[in-house]
Amino acid sequence: MNAYNFAFLDEQTKRMIRRAILKAVAIPGYQVPFGSREMPLSYGWGTGGVQVTASVIGPDDVLKVIDQGADDTTNAVSIRRFFERTTGVRTTTRTDAASLIQTRHRIPETPLAAGQIVVFQVPIPEPLRWLEPRETETRKMHALEEYGVMHVRLYEDITRHGHVETAYDYPVLVNGRYIMRPSPIPKFDNPKLDRNPALLLFGAGREKRIYAVPPFTSVRSLDFEDHPFTIEHWDQTCALCGAADVFMDEIVVDDKGGRMFVCSDTDFCERRRGR
Amino acid sequence: MLLVEGLHKTFTLHTQGGIQLPVLRGVDLAVYPGECVALTDPSGSGKSTLLRAIYANYRPQRGRILVSHAGGKVDMVEAGPRDLLAVRRLTIGYVSQFLRVIPRVPTLDVVIEPLRAFGVARDEALERGRALLARLRIPERLWSLSPVTFSGGEQQRVNLARGFVADFPILLLDEPTASLDVASRALVVELIRDALARRTAIVGAFHDAEVREALATRTVTLHGAGAAA
């Protein structure tokens, strides 16, 4: 028995969210306010992402849900089950088989294709919030392109640490116009945002904002001419599949400090291992 | 060069019941390049007032003060602030009786300020300033100090240096040798003579008869007939 509407939300709510999504797609990187609903999970656990997914998912979609790159962590499992129960759509762990991917904190290693949609879970959407607590003021700053302060942030990092310390949720300039927070993905994943063939949607439930990066849109990570943007590197390769140039998790294996590095993207790793 | 016509200046002291002090009552004066006009009235008769009025420091009630400036004539009584500032920068120099000291500015900087306002480059200005200070026998070790601790005579010589460092076509001198000893007075007389040789028009109040005799091409008493002698 299913007492809920398809994908939990009522149709009017989905319509409202889709309108917000359309506006977001029309203005890449611009944060569109939306009427965030109460969801059966707490704020901070992906309510924004879930609402976006619920608004775009259809019976023919194939859904993948990952959390920090893994399909099998608690959160990923819970959200996937939620959608299985409220929509009955097919789910998968394979990136290349999914039409819709909801993710927390990572972009899959497997390159995305046109026609795919990725939904990101966003805690704090406002990149200027670190410096300016007033919403009225940050809206004006975006409207007037008063973005000097973002570089102030980077300047401070370089001053204090010799390099930009921000390792995730690294601010980007979208379509040469709006500065956006790409959600807490590692900066390693930032280059994947640039001119990606997939549609990238971002939902913040508690903050009630939706934004988007349409396919093939330019996304540039902020930097200085003499301190250009760089991504993380590991000397090791994945202990399981041998991949290099992927984002890796460091796993402690025993009490003596033994550790191994494995791909954070579980699907990618499995497929390399032929499974 | 400088023409004063029918100048009236009365001070009204509102804070003291509104009493009025008429100081200048219809003064006429004409001064030409190369002339040194000495005002010979006794103290308190308005010599300083006239000099200040010409400089537009005091505002007369009636009359005209025409000054040749930048190829034309400016009436210091009627002119707006912008023109007055331009005249002060380029045409009229004024050496007051007392040096107004800003405590932290070194003497050399005080002296070259008029040159800098004139647009002279800093290096050249410094050179000219140094030369003049040396000529007025201000010891070199004092050049980088503020004049605030100098003796009256030294301050006055700094004041004079500042007045003479730029070649103003018109100079107003209010008791230029007041606190100076005999040797310094002689230096100042030389300085003024050189300015006159450069065709500067000078109006001054000279208390010291000797100095007056040495320099004045003409003497004027403001409240005799009120006209140039």
Added chain:
Amino acid sequence: MDADRPLLRARGVTRYYGARVGCRDVGLDLWPGEVLGIVGESGSGKTTLLGCLSGRLEPSAGTVEFTGRDGTVVDVLRMPEPALRKLARTDWGIVHQNPRDGLRLGVSAGANVGERLMALGARHYGRIRATAFDWLGRVEIDRERIDDWPETFSSGMQQRLQIARTLVTEPRLVFMDEPTGGLDVSVQARLLDLLRRLVTDLGLSAVIVTHDLAVTRLLAHRLLVMRGGEVVESGLTDQVLDDPQHPYTQLLVSSVLQP
């Protein structure tokens, strides 16, 4: 540039607060390189006037025009907000009485000075830092403190930092509201000297609101004396201070203590 157009021209600037007069029918012309002092006691309307001139307060009547670098004249009061904000960051500077109103306290001194540059598109860390370093020296802040937070500075240093932050883009017109207010006397003196030097070296124009006549004597070429929202006297600074005409001006001048 121009010899014919004033940098800032105001006519008939009037601002009421309900029935109360803030300022009434004030006009002025400010030319490049001039410093205009506006003096008066509390409630004289000087701060209101400054607000109207800088576009931060909307007057009840009057016009304010500013001549830009390329000679175009803009109507300050009718400018769209984005343009006004941009002007405030580039050609104009504002020095607040309380430096904390004009600084970012949570960010280093160097970043404070560099922010305007970064806002205008500067993208070379080394050069931004070098400029900030240079400016700290110019305002006599120990350059080694470039990475310190302004919260750790004394109020005099904070004020000097505010000045550096404002002047780094070499604005042509600076509005100052009691720039030495709240500072110790010796600190004030140092700050005034600095302002004096910068005004001369950079050819700045400035409008300085103050109740302190000594500040005007030192910094201003011209003076407006305000009382009850109206200008009661105006002229060259030395004219107004040495030969005050209006009874109120005479009162003001005679009230100043001479140590």
